[in-house]
Amino acid sequence: xxxxxxxxxxxxxxxxxxxxxxxxxxxxxxxxxxxxxxxxxxxxxxxxxxxxxxxxxxxxxxxxxxxxxxxxxxxxxxxxxxxxxxxxxxxxxxxxxxxxxxxxxxxxxxxxxxxxxxxxxxxxxxxxxxxxxxxxxxxxxxxxxxxxxxxxxxxxxxxxxxxxxxxxxxxxxxxxxxxxxxxxxxxxxxxxxxxxxxxxxxxxxxxxxxxxxxxxxxxxxxxxxxxxxxxxxxxxxxxxxxxxxxxxxxxxxxxxxxxxxxxxxxxxxxxxxxxxxxxxxxxxxxxxxxxxxxxxxxxxxxxxxxxxxxxxxxxxxxxxxxxxxxxxxxxxxxxxxxxxxxxxxxxxxxxxxxxxxxxxxxxxxxxxxxxxxxxxxxxxxxxxxxxxxxxxxxxxxxxxxxxxxxxxxxxxxxxxxxxxxxxxxxxxxxxxxxxxxxxxxxxxxxxxxxxxxxxxxxxxxxxxxxxxxxxxxxxx
Amino acid sequence: xxxxxxxxxxxxxxxxxxxxxxxxxxxxxxxxxxxxxxxxxxxxxxxxxxxxxxxxxxxxxxxxxxxxxxxxxxxxxxxxxxxxxxxxxxxxxxxxxxxxxxxxxxxxxxxx
Numbered sequence: 001x002x003x004x005x006x007x008x009x010x011x012x013x014x015x016x017x018x019x020x021x022x023x024x025x026x027x028x029x030x031x032x033x034x035x036x037x038x039x040x041x042x043x044x045x046x047x048x049x050x051x052x053x054x055x056x057x058x059x060x061x062x063x064x065x066x067x068x069x070x071x072x073x074x075x076x077x078x079x080x081x082x083x084x085x086x087x088x089x090x091x092x093x094x095x096x097x098x099x100x101x102x103x104x105x106x107x108x109x110x111x112x113x114x115x116x117x118x119x120x121x122x123x124x125x126x127x128x129x130x131x132x133x134x135x136x137x138x139x140x141x142x143x144x145x146x147x148x149x150x151x152x153x154x155x156x157x158x159x160x161x162x163x164x165x166x167x168x169x170x171x172x173x174x175x176x177x178x179x180x181x182x183x184x185x186x187x188x189x190x191x192x193x194x195x196x197x198x199x200x201x202x203x204x205x206x207x208x209x210x211x212x213x214x215x216x217x218x219x220x221x222x223x224x225x226x227x228x229x230x231x232x233x234x235x236x237x238x239x240x241x242x243x244x245x246x247x248x249x250x251x252x253x254x255x256x257x258x259x260x261x262x263x264x265x266x267x268x269x270x271x272x273x274x275x276x277x278x279x280x281x282x283x284x285x286x287x288x289x290x291x292x293x294x295x296x297x298x299x300x301x302x303x304x305x306x307x308x309x310x311x312x313x314x315x316x317x318x319x320x321x322x323x324x325x326x327x328x329x330x331x332x333x334x335x336x337x338x339x340x341x342x343x344x345x346x347x348x349x350x351x352x353x354x355x356x357x358x359x360x361x362x363x364x365x366x367x368x369x370x371x372x373x374x375x376x377x378x379x380x381x382x383x384x385x386x387x388x389x390x391x392x393x394x395x396x397x398x399x400x401x402x403x404x405x406x407x408x409x410x411x412x413x414x415x416x417x418x419x420x421x422x423x424x425x426x427x428x429x430x431x432x433x434x435x436x437x438x439x440x441x442x443x444x445x446x447x448x449x450x451x452x453x454x455x456x457x458x459x460x461x462x463x464x465x466x467x468x469x470x471x472x473x474x475x476x
Numbered sequence: 477x478x479x480x481x482x483x484x485x486x487x488x489x490x491x492x493x494x495x496x497x498x499x500x501x502x503x504x505x506x507x508x509x510x511x512x513x514x515x516x517x518x519x520x521x522x523x524x525x526x527x528x529x530x531x532x533x534x535x536x537x538x539x540x541x542x543x544x545x546x547x548x549x550x551x552x553x554x555x556x557x558x559x560x561x562x563x564x565x566x567x568x569x570x571x572x573x574x575x576x577x578x579x580x581x582x583x584x585x586x587x588x
Contacts, residue, residue, distance in 0.1 A: 247522035310521050317523065357524040369523070 047277045054273020058156035061266030067259025069167040072250035072368040076452025078462035084166045092159035095187035104191035105137045110202035139200035143276035164221025167368035169228040175457045177442040208417035212274035214331030214381035222375025223425040231433035234365030260319040271333045290333045294345030298325020301349030320369045324352035328381035340388035386411030477572045482537040483565040484557045495556035499548045507536040515563040542585040
């Protein structure tokens with residue numbers, strides 16, 4: 001231990017010499033210039049670490065989705081749900097690499113990227129930013145991190161959009177058709193509307209804002225899921241002949257608990273990570289807190305509304321309420337005050353309970369509440385930005401929303417974005433779902449659905465030693 | 477030799493087991509079962525929709541015992557399993573022709 005100071009000295013010396021050697025590659029000559037160049041490199045390094053850590057958190061959200069969805073479904077479909085949530089990130093990785101990234105961020109027209117389209121192969125001199133940037137991915141050149149850092153972070157987002165669909169179509173969709181749809185979603189639908197908003201397309205030009213993806217990620221996943229729910233129809237036994245709703249309780253609330261907490265943690269990468277830079281830390285910290293507050297009030301208001309409307313604080317509703325708050329704050333998190341984030345979450349939690357009941361009434365069978373969480377609150381969060389945006393939070397971006405004296409302009413732009421993205425994704429996804437239905441079928445047989453997709457699709461059981469059918473249980 | 481089949485509330489198992497052990501009943505078998513009697517089921521709510529749970533979880537005990545213990549066993553079970561509220565369960569008494577212990581081949585009361 002006595003040698004410790006010596007080691008530290010040696011490492012410090014090594015760093016100095018190494019740093020000097022690195023700096024010698026650049027034309028900088030004076031010690032001051034060397035120091036400045038060194039600082040710039042360190043800043044890129046620091047930002048890159050933050051983007052990668054945030055990307056890991058977003059990547060880990062797939063675990064959360066898998067837990068929530070499997071917990072809210074029956075045990076006979078657990079393996080199938082886990083397999084879908086697992087493989088969907090692999091599929092998104094491939095499709096977003098092959099073409100998704102290029103379509104979304106490549107220089108191009110107002111609708112989609114056309115340069116550097118395939119395999120992230122375009123010219124790019126990241127981490128250079130602004131006027132120093134030379135390459136074909138100009139729309140994301142504001143982020144001062146290496147290209148592959150940008151790619152990984154954005155890939156994790158594409159994976160999230162694709163995994164949202166899984167829960168809504170659970171317990172009846174054929175594994176093979178889900179794989180194909182996921183590939184198309186991450187290769188085509190997600191990047192195209194993403195280009196409109198984050199890739200320098202027409203919505204961005206119009207003045208539509210979405211900081212971390214209430215619309216880009218969550219609404220897109222939600223619209224694609226809605227199209228799937230309509231194309232598939234409800235699960236066997238969900239709606240009686242008399243039109244009565246037969247609830248099909250989930251099998252593991254511990255999974256739901258774990259999943260929602262993992263997603264809550266993941267959102268600390270999703271939203272604050274979308275800064276793609278540490279800066280002086282103030283924006284990252286602000287987004288952390290708005291994100292957390294909306295989750296908290298979302299959970300609280302869902303609990304209160306469920307207690308009041310349904311008689312008891314249904315835990316699955318509380319969990320959905322937290323996620324609803326997180327989805328809603330995703331677009332406005334960097335543009336609204338912390339006080340506004342409380343209100344945004346509060347509304348989100350109420351919306352999610354009403355939406356779950358409403359979708360049941362409309363005979364749209366969504367086993368896990370994915371539509372109520374991602375679609376309804378993706379829309380709400382996007383519009384909330386138009387209501388609550390405050391210029392002083394990030395001057396020179398959104399300007400003021402309706403409630404801060406900015407008038408209707410921003411809200412109108414947000415509304416146009418919601419409608420345009422909704423129409424494109426819903427119509428496009430419906431075409432794909434119905435085409436798949438015609439070509440290969442999208443639904444398992446009623447026999448397989450009754451027996452469970454675990455054995456039917458995968459030949460596995462999640463809990464082989466459990467008594468899987470309680471005597472007289474009508475839902476098994 | 478007689479068999480007693482007993483339906484009880486699940487949380488009463490320890491009390492009933494202790495009461496039977498105390499009077500010298502050497503062993504028993506327990507099943508987790510579901511069912512209803514006059515108590516019927518109850519309604520629950522999941523995500524806004526009501527549904528009825530017709531079959532409630534119960535435990536079923538099977539005890540085979542020599543004739544001279546039957547009276548005491550029924551008394552003991554009745555006292556231990558009773559809460560006075562609906563759904564306490566039932567006791568059924570059945571005759572048993574013979575019993576064997578597989579390990580030794582003993583039969584009759586010695587095999588119990």
